[in-house]
Amino acid sequence: MKVEKDKVVTIRYTLKVDGEVVDQGELPYLHGHHQLIPGLEEALEGHEAGEKLSVTVPPEKAYGEPNPEGVQVVPKSAFPEGSKVEVGEQFYAQDASGQPMPFTITKVEGEDVTIDFNHPLAGKTLEFEVEILEVRDATPEELAHGHAHGPGGHHHH
Numbered sequence: 001m002k003v004e005k006d007k008v009v010t011i012r013y014t015l016k017v018d019g020e021v022v023d024q025g026e027l028p029y030l031h032g033h034h035q036l037i038p039g040l041e042e043a044l045e046g047h048e049a050g051e052k053l054s055v056t057v058p059p060e061k062a063y064g065e066p067n068p069e070g071v072q073v074v075p076k077s078a079f080p081e082g083s084k085v086e087v088g089e090q091f092y093a094q095d096a097s098g099q100p101m102p103f104t105i106t107k108v109e110g111e112d113v114t115i116d117f118n119h120p121l122a123g124k125t126l127e128f129e130v131e132i133l134e135v136r137d138a139t140p141e142e143l144a145h146g147h148a149h150g151p152g153g154h155h156h157h
């Protein structure tokens, strides 16, 4: 069975950026429903279980280029008392509609804290090693929800 729209595909993957492993694991996903970054989904299309692929994804088909407006300087006092205000720490702000917006501290200079709302992988070329473990038909419920269910997949509570 080939990887195509509306199939549930389980992959084992290793993600490298600049030669360093930044993520790895196993993931079931529903193909053709924007669950993966576009460049990886395109590369998997038409392949079958058991195949291994090396995929290089440029930023424009991954997390895009960083937006300069996503970088801001805020006072240290804006963080809750006792927060670990250090480079590399992640926090969540809320946008106007109450949605959580993750950001990362990229610089601390005295009372000035530089924060970045861009995805940490924005502007990066991603190197994937992918093994296709399983390809199956999606259930009607999975199609209705737009994601894969089952072990390691999406869970409902």
Ligand SMILES: [Zn+2]
Pocket (backbone or CB within 6 Å): 145, 147, 149, 154, 156
């Ligand atoms: Zn669901």
